Amino acid sequence: MISKIERDVGRFRQIVRGRIRRDLKKYMSSGELIGRKGKDFVSIPLPQIQLPRLRFGDNDDQGVGSGDGEAGDALGQEEEGDGAGKAGNQPGQHILEVEVTIEELAEIMGEELELPNIEPRGAKNVDAKKDRYTKIATVGPDALRHGRRTYRQALARQIASGTYRPDDPRVVPMRADMRFRSWKEDVRPERNAVVIYMMDVSGSMGDEQKEIVRMEAFWIDTWLSSQYDGLDTRFIIHDAAAREVDRETFFHTRESGGTLISTAYKLCLKMIEEDYPSSEWNIYPFHFSDGDNWSGSDTRASVQMVREQMLPRVNAFCYGQVESEYGSGQFMNDLQEAFGDEEAVILSHIADKDAVMASIKTFLGRGR
Amino acid sequence: MSTSTDLFEIRFRKGLPEQLREMQAQVEQVARDAGLDFYKTVFEMVSPKEMSMLAAYGGFPTRYPHWRFGMEFEQLHKSYSYGLSKIYEMVINTDPCYAYLMDANALMDQKLVMAHVYGHCDFFKNNMWFQHTNRRMIDAMANHATRVRRLIDRLGAERVEEFIDCCLSVENLIDIHAAAIRRQPRSDDAMLESLREAARDGEEPGLPAAEHFKVDVDHSYMDGYINPPEEVLAMREEALQRSMEPRPIPERPERDVLGFILAHAPLHDWEAEVLAIIREEAMYFAPQGQTKIMNEGWATFWHTRLMTEELATAAEIVDYADHHSGTVAMTPYRLNPYKLGLELFRDIEHRWDTGRHGPDYENCDDLEKRKNWFVDEQGGIEKIFGVRRIYNDLQFVDAFLTEEFCREHGFFTYGKDKTSGEFVVESREFSEVKERLLGQLTNFGQPIVDVVDGNFENRGELLLAHTHTGADLQMDWAETTLANLVRLWKRPVCIQTQLGGRPILIRHDGTEPSRVFLDRSEERPAPDAAKEEGAADDGGETSRP
Known part of the structure; x- marks a missing residue:
C-alpha cells in the first residue's frame, strides 16, 4: 500500500530538484519544520509547491484570536512555517540548519550517479552478539532479583497450596520463589565497513590535489555510510615512510620527500590484520597519489602486496590518481598492467575537480 | 464484510485486536445510548506511516497519482517523525464509515478517538450539508484513480499531471450547493426557448400567447386592472425582441465555473474526464470545508461527554485530561475549530436548558437579571441535536455566537501592523469580531x-x-x-x-x-x-x- 505514496513522493522530490516539471518551479517555496534532535533544534527543510488559485490577498495578515491583551497590543511575531512545533518560538535557541539530511544526500547521489546498491556478501554479514537482559532465571545474584515476578510466583504457590487468605493478603516469598533477571544472547546481523584512506603527501601533491581527495572522501563516506550500518574511517599518509593520522591532519599535511608507496600498503595491511578481520568487515582501501613512485622495485613490491595480501581481504582496492604538474602518473600504468581487468581493483584518473563525480562513479559504480 | 470492504485495499490486514474490539462495542453502545445515530463504523489499525499516507490522500486508501499527495505525505510524515505532530484519528464520510486508529497510540487514546469518531459519524449521517455526498466515495475515488492511471499510460505522466495541476488551480470555483438544489429555469426561459426553436425551424416568429404574461386573477372583472392590455402587449413584444437577440451564455451568472467549462469549453475527451473527476472530488470535500467548526466541535463535545461520564476509568482520567487539553488548546493566532465548536455547542445546550433565548431574554437589559436568568426548560440536548442537523459553520456562528460568549472567551480581531510587521490586537468589539469571523466563513473563505x-x-x-x-x-x-x-x-x-x-x-x-x-x-x-x-x-x- 505504501508503494503508491512512494511514487507520489518520488515524483514530488524530482519536481523539487528541478528534474521534471520545471514549470512548477515558480510556485515553490522552501518551508521548514523546527524539530528537535537531542539537545539541538534542527531545521528540517520542507519544500512546498502551492498551486495558484483565486484567493484573498491579505488572508494571512488578519484573523480572529483569543486571549489576553488590549487593542493595540502586539501578539509577537508569528512563528514561521506552517505546523512548526512549540519549540520554534523559544528565543535564543541555537538552530542547526540541515539543508538536506545525509540520508537524502546519499539518495540523491545514488540517483544522480546511478550507483548500484552494494550487494551483501555472505561471510561479511557479521552476526553481532549482544547480551540482553530479557530472560528470567531461578538463580542469580540478589542485585538482579525481579521483585514482581518473585511475588507473583509466591502468590501462585500460596494460592495453589491453599495458604493464601484473601482477607489477610500477605505474600511471603521463599527461596524457591525467587526470580532473577537473566540475559539472553541476541544475535543480529550487522554490516560494518571500514574505509582506509591513503594519500601520498610528497612534495608533488599540492593544495588543489588535496582538495580533490577531500571531495572524493566526503562522497565516498556519504555513500558507504548509507550502505552499511557502521562506517569506520582510518587515514594513512605517506611519503618515503607511512604513518597513521587523524582526518584533520590527513587533509592538511604537506611534506616533502620521496615516495615509497609500499610503506603505506604495509601499514594498511597491518591495520587490517590487527583491527579488521576480513570475516567481519567490509574493507575499502582507497589510495590517492599523483602516480610517482620512487623506484620500480618498490612498485613491484606494492603490486605484489596488493595482489597477494590485500585482494583476498578487501571488497575493492581503489586507486585514484590525481593529476599534478610534477607527477609522472606511471604508477597507474603499472597497476593497469599488473591487474588488467581484475574486478576488485578499481583505478580512476582524476584530472581536475570536475572529474570528481565521474571518478566516484567509477569507484562505487561496481556495487562491490 | 460488505462488498465495499472488498474493494478497500487495506482490508482487515491486521484486524482489531480482541481488546479493541471489545472497546469498540462498548463505545458504540454508549454512543447509541447517548442518542447518536450513525452508519456502521469500521475501524482499521494502521501504522504511523500508513496514517500519514491516508491523511495525504484525504482519508482514502486509493487516489489518482499526483505529486501533491507525495508533498503532503512528506510534510505529515516528517513532522510526525520529528515528534512535532501526530494524527490520532481520521474518519471518512462514507457508508459504512471508515475510521483509522494508529497502532502506536495508548489504549486510552484509542478509546477517546473512538468516542470522537462516533461524533463525526453521527454528524456525517445527519447534517443536511452532507446529504448529497456520495457515500460510496471509496469506490468512486478508486475508479478515478484507475481512470487517471489509464490516461497516464496512454498520454504520459507529464501531460496528464500538467492538466491536473491546471484543474486543481481552479477547483475552488465550484457551486457548493449544486448537488443539493436544482436551479429552476425561470418561467419565461421556457417561453423564450420555444420562440427560439420556432425561429430555428424556419417558422415566422409570432407574438407569444398573451396568457403567459398575465398575472392570475381571482375575479375576472379585475383582469383589466391587473393586466392592462397595452402592458401585456408591450411585454409580448419585448419577449419577441429578446428571443431574436443573441443569447447570452450563461443566461444568468453561473457559480459553478468548473461545470460551465465542462459544458462549454472545447476540451478533449480525456481533459473533460480529468476535469469532471476533479470537480466531483472537490464537490465531495466541500461540505467538510463548510462544517469544520461544527463537525469538530460536535465530535469533541461527544468525546468529552462520553469519556467523562461513561467511558474513562479512574486510571485513565489524567491521561484523558492531558490529551483533551491538547486537542482544545488555543494559540493567540489561530482559532481552534475544536475549541470554538465545542464551546458553542456547550453554550447552546446551557442556554436552552436555562431558557436563555427568545425575545424576553434578548430584550432584557438588566445585566444582573440576565446573569441569573433561569427558566427550567431542559431543552439543551434536543436543541443541539437540531442544530447539528441543519446548520453549517457560517449559519452556526451567525446564529449562536453571542456577545456574552465572545466576551467570556476573550475573542479579538488582529491584524498586521504595517510599520513593525508585528501582529497586533485590533479590536475586542463584538460586532467586529463577529463580522471578521463571518467574513472568513463566507463561501468557506473562498x-x-x-x-x-x-x-x-x-x-x-x-x-x-x-x-x-x-x-x-x-x-x-x-x-x-x-x-x-x-x-x-x-x-x-x-x-x-x-x-x-x-x-x-x-x-x-x-x-x-x-x-x-x-x-x-x-x-x-x-x-x-x-x-x-x-x-x-x-x-x-x-x-x-
Whole structure:
C-alpha cells in the first residue's frame, strides 16, 4: 500500500530538484519544520509547491484570536512555517540548519550517479552478539532479583497450596520463589565497513590535489555510510615512510620527500590484520597519489602486496590518481598492467575537480 | 464484510485486536445510548506511516497519482517523525464509515478517538450539508484513480499531471450547493426557448400567447386592472425582441465555473474526464470545508461527554485530561475549530436548558437579571441535536455566537501592523469580531466568483466576475490562475474585480496578463497600453508573477 505514496513522493522530490516539471518551479517555496534532535533544534527543510488559485490577498495578515491583551497590543511575531512545533518560538535557541539530511544526500547521489546498491556478501554479514537482559532465571545474584515476578510466583504457590487468605493478603516469598533477571544472547546481523584512506603527501601533491581527495572522501563516506550500518574511517599518509593520522591532519599535511608507496600498503595491511578481520568487515582501501613512485622495485613490491595480501581481504582496492604538474602518473600504468581487468581493483584518473563525480562513479559504480 | 470492504485495499490486514474490539462495542453502545445515530463504523489499525499516507490522500486508501499527495505525505510524515505532530484519528464520510486508529497510540487514546469518531459519524449521517455526498466515495475515488492511471499510460505522466495541476488551480470555483438544489429555469426561459426553436425551424416568429404574461386573477372583472392590455402587449413584444437577440451564455451568472467549462469549453475527451473527476472530488470535500467548526466541535463535545461520564476509568482520567487539553488548546493566532465548536455547542445546550433565548431574554437589559436568568426548560440536548442537523459553520456562528460568549472567551480581531510587521490586537468589539469571523466563513473563505459571459465582447473569451466582499484578490495568483483557466477554456479569460477600491479587469491571453481599470476610461485600451497603465497604477507591483 505504501508503494503508491512512494511514487507520489518520488515524483514530488524530482519536481523539487528541478528534474521534471520545471514549470512548477515558480510556485515553490522552501518551508521548514523546527524539530528537535537531542539537545539541538534542527531545521528540517520542507519544500512546498502551492498551486495558484483565486484567493484573498491579505488572508494571512488578519484573523480572529483569543486571549489576553488590549487593542493595540502586539501578539509577537508569528512563528514561521506552517505546523512548526512549540519549540520554534523559544528565543535564543541555537538552530542547526540541515539543508538536506545525509540520508537524502546519499539518495540523491545514488540517483544522480546511478550507483548500484552494494550487494551483501555472505561471510561479511557479521552476526553481532549482544547480551540482553530479557530472560528470567531461578538463580542469580540478589542485585538482579525481579521483585514482581518473585511475588507473583509466591502468590501462585500460596494460592495453589491453599495458604493464601484473601482477607489477610500477605505474600511471603521463599527461596524457591525467587526470580532473577537473566540475559539472553541476541544475535543480529550487522554490516560494518571500514574505509582506509591513503594519500601520498610528497612534495608533488599540492593544495588543489588535496582538495580533490577531500571531495572524493566526503562522497565516498556519504555513500558507504548509507550502505552499511557502521562506517569506520582510518587515514594513512605517506611519503618515503607511512604513518597513521587523524582526518584533520590527513587533509592538511604537506611534506616533502620521496615516495615509497609500499610503506603505506604495509601499514594498511597491518591495520587490517590487527583491527579488521576480513570475516567481519567490509574493507575499502582507497589510495590517492599523483602516480610517482620512487623506484620500480618498490612498485613491484606494492603490486605484489596488493595482489597477494590485500585482494583476498578487501571488497575493492581503489586507486585514484590525481593529476599534478610534477607527477609522472606511471604508477597507474603499472597497476593497469599488473591487474588488467581484475574486478576488485578499481583505478580512476582524476584530472581536475570536475572529474570528481565521474571518478566516484567509477569507484562505487561496481556495487562491490 | 460488505462488498465495499472488498474493494478497500487495506482490508482487515491486521484486524482489531480482541481488546479493541471489545472497546469498540462498548463505545458504540454508549454512543447509541447517548442518542447518536450513525452508519456502521469500521475501524482499521494502521501504522504511523500508513496514517500519514491516508491523511495525504484525504482519508482514502486509493487516489489518482499526483505529486501533491507525495508533498503532503512528506510534510505529515516528517513532522510526525520529528515528534512535532501526530494524527490520532481520521474518519471518512462514507457508508459504512471508515475510521483509522494508529497502532502506536495508548489504549486510552484509542478509546477517546473512538468516542470522537462516533461524533463525526453521527454528524456525517445527519447534517443536511452532507446529504448529497456520495457515500460510496471509496469506490468512486478508486475508479478515478484507475481512470487517471489509464490516461497516464496512454498520454504520459507529464501531460496528464500538467492538466491536473491546471484543474486543481481552479477547483475552488465550484457551486457548493449544486448537488443539493436544482436551479429552476425561470418561467419565461421556457417561453423564450420555444420562440427560439420556432425561429430555428424556419417558422415566422409570432407574438407569444398573451396568457403567459398575465398575472392570475381571482375575479375576472379585475383582469383589466391587473393586466392592462397595452402592458401585456408591450411585454409580448419585448419577449419577441429578446428571443431574436443573441443569447447570452450563461443566461444568468453561473457559480459553478468548473461545470460551465465542462459544458462549454472545447476540451478533449480525456481533459473533460480529468476535469469532471476533479470537480466531483472537490464537490465531495466541500461540505467538510463548510462544517469544520461544527463537525469538530460536535465530535469533541461527544468525546468529552462520553469519556467523562461513561467511558474513562479512574486510571485513565489524567491521561484523558492531558490529551483533551491538547486537542482544545488555543494559540493567540489561530482559532481552534475544536475549541470554538465545542464551546458553542456547550453554550447552546446551557442556554436552552436555562431558557436563555427568545425575545424576553434578548430584550432584557438588566445585566444582573440576565446573569441569573433561569427558566427550567431542559431543552439543551434536543436543541443541539437540531442544530447539528441543519446548520453549517457560517449559519452556526451567525446564529449562536453571542456577545456574552465572545466576551467570556476573550475573542479579538488582529491584524498586521504595517510599520513593525508585528501582529497586533485590533479590536475586542463584538460586532467586529463577529463580522471578521463571518467574513472568513463566507463561501468557506473562498472568493465568490461567477461566470458572467462565455462569449465576452463576442470574441469567445470567458468573463468571470468576482463579487467583492471587502478583501482584494491576490493579484499575482489571480493572474497565474487565469493562465491556467486559459489552458482549459482555450481562449483568453478575464476577471472583473476590485483593486484598492477601484473596479479592474484582469485579462490573460495565454502568454501574458494585462490589467485595465474600468473607472478610468470608457474605451478598452490596447493590451500593451493596458499593461503599462496597470503596472503604473498599483505602485510598481509587477503585473506578472
